[in-house]
Amino acid sequence: MGPDAFIPGFRLADIDVGGGITIRVAHAGEGPPLLLLHGHPQTHVTWRKIAPALAGRFSVVCPDLRGYGDSSKPEGAKDHSTYSKRAMAADQVAVMRAFGHETFRMVGHDRGGRVGHRLALDFPEALEKLVLFDIAPTATMYARTDKDFASRYFWWFFLIQEAPLPERMILGDVEFYLREHVERQNKISGATEEAVFQEYLRCYRSPEGVHAVCEDYRAAATIDLEHDAADADRWVECPLLALWGARGVVGRTYDVLETWREKAREVSGRAVDCGHTLQEEAPEETLRELLAFL
Template identity: 35%
Template structure:
């Protein structure tokens, strides 16, 4: 299965949608677009692709126009240049360019995992564009790293492995890409049996691509360096998200901080609400109906 086949294969998860194939700001974006209503940008996480939203897209498309890309470098979204590094700030800029290319000047953002990190950077840097932001299973990287202990490090070792200097993790991943992604997904979803075989096959195929693996490593390197530095600058200056913020958090997450996710996000925004979702880390795939209900109660119907 090559990248073109992967783009086609994913369409079976999104009946009634059309393919997204747009080149802007050094990214050839792939994904899907469909639905009716105000624009809603859905951003997936590691180690997935846009099909992470397959279980909630059909319902949300009744009320919103969904733009669901692979993140730059992930899945079938190919990046034209690798330097400077694809920090979340650069990713946010490219996503903004994508939305404006499609004709959307204001839109809501829902992000899971890495997609939420790109999403909050987008909302911070382009406050006039983002009408609402929902973060699934994520707090800002500065807060996440400030609370790291041995339990977090053991469960999330990939943060520290993938962010090692360029070359080493890429070489090691090349030896057994399927084993690594299957371990990651099994840990996040409380077992691979919770991800249907067709979706797992697409996740595997994407991760077998050396360029995708390198982009993922660069994503984590950016998180540990430029992204965290920029978060620190924004925290010090008092910069905040101006839009309403929703936090959805998995019940199974072993948090290692005295502050709740809502309390953490309240340091970054004045209008924060949220709730826990009975699931593991992969909220949209494990508990789609609960996520749909939470998003419907939060997202604006109109721009």
């Protein structure tokens, strides 16, 4: 495929990962392989401010998660396993193997970070280092939910409602919902340029896209918790860097480093002066932290 319209120097490709699933990726660079996974409601375009610099040192692969961007958006299963983080992690291992990378380093923001946590447990031999942006472990966040968290992160509880309730409500005014979501989470004005927001909207607004998002969150509240409970005695073995927004909900609600020290053997990290989307709101500071760790 041709060059990426949003990330200079990157080219697009569609990778068949099996099971009828195709993953859209942007890729560039040479050196140690590095996987960048976006969160909700973004796509791989969220890495546009830091990916070119990373590609100067790494072989960078930026996929759209299944259900997002221009990747496949299959119908959800009754047990939501189609969008389990286990299935999504397996997608990404297949993507990296398609590029010839058996081992790699990884950065995950938001949902991508949750995929990264599962990938570290299911494919420990593949992961050399893991960076997580603005998340605490899923099971921890659900277990410690209070009124303040539920009010600030209402979509964790709205999107998990039985289909088609949230799908129908979002599709009533997709642009309003998406803009409100992005603007509430970003604390640095203008961090998501209008052209980029419109790209996120293009990928989000189809019925299949909205359903996929809901299934992602439904999986997080059901089958992902089952998988986490089954692996409660397992650790993330690779070095883990946790970064979070000092102005965001996660950092103000949890001791982020402590939550990850309950899950991983080697944890470091700190807050960055921004909201939820570090790579868009504080790209220079975020890039410095990544280069130092990776």
